[in-house]
Amino acid sequence: MKMKAVVGACLVAMSGIAQAQSSVTLYGIVDGSMMWQTTSAASYSTKAKNAGSLVRYKDGGVYASFWGMRAVEDLGGGYQVIAQLQGTFDSGTGKLGLGDSSAPSSTLFTQISTIGVSGGFGTIKVGRQYAPMILALTDTDVRHAEYFGSILTGLIGLNSAAGWVGASTNGAIGAVYDSNAIVYTSPVLGGLSAILEYAPGGVSGSLQGNTRESAVLRYDGYGLKVAAIYYNGHDTNPGAATIANGLNNNRFVSVSALYSRSGFSVSGSYSNGRNPSSSNTVDLDMISGGLAYQFTPAFSMSSAVYFLKDRNNSANESTAYSLSADYSLSKATMVYANVGHVSNRGTMNQSLVYGQPVAPGTGTTAAMIGLRHRF
Numbered sequence: 001m002k003m004k005a006v007v008g009a010c011l012v013a014m015s016g017i018a019q020a021q022s023s024v025t026l027y028g029i030v031d032g033s034m035m036w037q038t039t040s041a042a043s044y045s046t047k048a049k050n051a052g053s054l055v056r057y058k059d060g061g062v063y064a065s066f067w068g069m070r071a072v073e074d075l076g077g078g079y080q081v082i083a084q085l086q087g088t089f090d091s092g093t094g095k096l097g098l099g100d101s102s103a104p105s106s107t108l109f110t111q112i113s114t115i116g117v118s119g120g121f122g123t124i125k126v127g128r129q130y131a132p133m134i135l136a137l138t139d140t141d142v143r144h145a146e147y148f149g150s151i152l153t154g155l156i157g158l159n160s161a162a163g164w165v166g167a168s169t170n171g172a173i174g175a176v177y178d179s180n181a182i183v184y185t186s187p188v189l190g191g192l193s194a195i196l197e198y199a200p201g202g203v204s205g206s207l208q209g210n211t212r213e214s215a216v217l218r219y220d221g222y223g224l225k226v227a228a229i230y231y232n233g234h235d236t237n238p239g240a241a242t243i244a245n246g247l248n249n250n251r252f253v254s255v256s257a258l259y260s261r262s263g264f265s266v267s268g269s270y271s272n273g274r275n276p277s278s279s280n281t282v283d284l285d286m287i288s289g290g291l292a293y294q295f296t297p298a299f300s301m302s303s304a305v306y307f308l309k310d311r312n313n314s315a316n317e318s319t320a321y322s323l324s325a326d327y328s329l330s331k332a333t334m335v336y337a338n339v340g341h342v343s344n345r346g347t348m349n350q351s352l353v354y355g356q357p358v359a360p361g362t363g364t365t366a367a368m369i370g371l372r373h374r375f
Helices: 002-021 132-139 151-161
Strands: 022-037 054-059 066-076 079-088 112-119 122-130 177-185 192-199 212-221 224-234 248-261 264-274 283-294 299-310 317-328 333-345 363-374
Touching (some): 132 212
Antiparallel strands (some): 192 212, 212 224, 264 283, 299 317
16 A cells, blocks of 8 residues: 555656646737728729728737647757647637638638747747748837738738739738748847748749748847848749749848837838849839837837838839827736828838728828737
C-alpha cells in the first residue's frame, strides 16, 4: 500500500511538471461599430459604380473580430515548440472571413495556422501567417494599420488600383497574409533584427510558380522604430484562376519609421508597389505621415495622411486623411471614434474603411463609432 501511495504521488508530481512545461491559451476579440459613408461600391474594382451613401453595422473598426488558440511546449535548454490557430469572423452575421481562393469562400483559420520552433537561434514558423511586411508596416505607423484610415487601407488602395477586387486575401501588391510560408525571425542584436520569408508554390514543372519571398530589416531602440521591406511574389492572382508559370508580377518595397517620446508619436513612410513583368501598367507610390498623442493611459488620439500616385498616369492620385480617438473603459474594453475623408482622382479608389469600398474617382467622407472587447 505504501509503495502504491509513493508511486501515485510521483505520478501526480510528474503530471504537474509536464503541465507546467506546456500551455494552451484561448483568446479573441469582438469588435463592432456603426459607420456612415457618403459613397459606396459593390467591389474594389476601379470600374465599380457609385451606389450612394450608406449607414451600416461594420465589424472591425480597429481590427477584425477573431478567435484563436496558442500552444507552447517547453523542450528545455531554452527551446520551445509553438503552434497557433487564428481566424476572423463577422460579428454582425457570424460568418467566417475570406481565405485565398480567387472565388469568394469562407475559411476557418483565415489569418494564422502555424507550427514552429524558437530558441537562441531565433524563431522559425511554417504555415499560413501574417506576411512580415505587414507586421513591419504596423509597427511604424501611428495608426497601427487599423481598419480605418491607416497604412493598411493605403496598401489596400494600391491593391485595388492594381486590379484587386476584394474577393479573396490574395492581393496584387505586397501581402497581408501568406499561405504555405516559412518565416525565420532572428534574435535582436543591438536593436536590430531580420525576418526572412519563403513560400514554395508547389507547382509541378515550375520552381517559381506561386512562390513568395521577402526580407524585412528592423531597428527598435531609444524610442525609434525603423523598417526596410522587400517583398516579391510570382503568379499573384487578384482575379480569376490562371496558369501558374512563375510570372514575377508582385513587388513591394518600403522604408518606414516611427518615433515616440513623452506621449507623442510621429511616423512616415515611402513605398512602391509594381508589377515587374508589366511595370508600364502597375507602378504605384504611397507616401504616409502621421501624428499621435497619448493624453492619459486610457485616452489617445491619432491623425494621418496617405497619398497614392500612379507613376504611369498622373491623373490617378488619391489622398486620405483620418482622425481617431480611443478610450479604454478597462484593460479589456475600448470605445473608439473615427472620421476621415479621401479625395480620389482618375480611377483611384482608396477606401477609408477596410471591407467597405468607395466609389472610384470621387471624394468620400466616412465616420465610425464602435466598441471593442478582448477576451
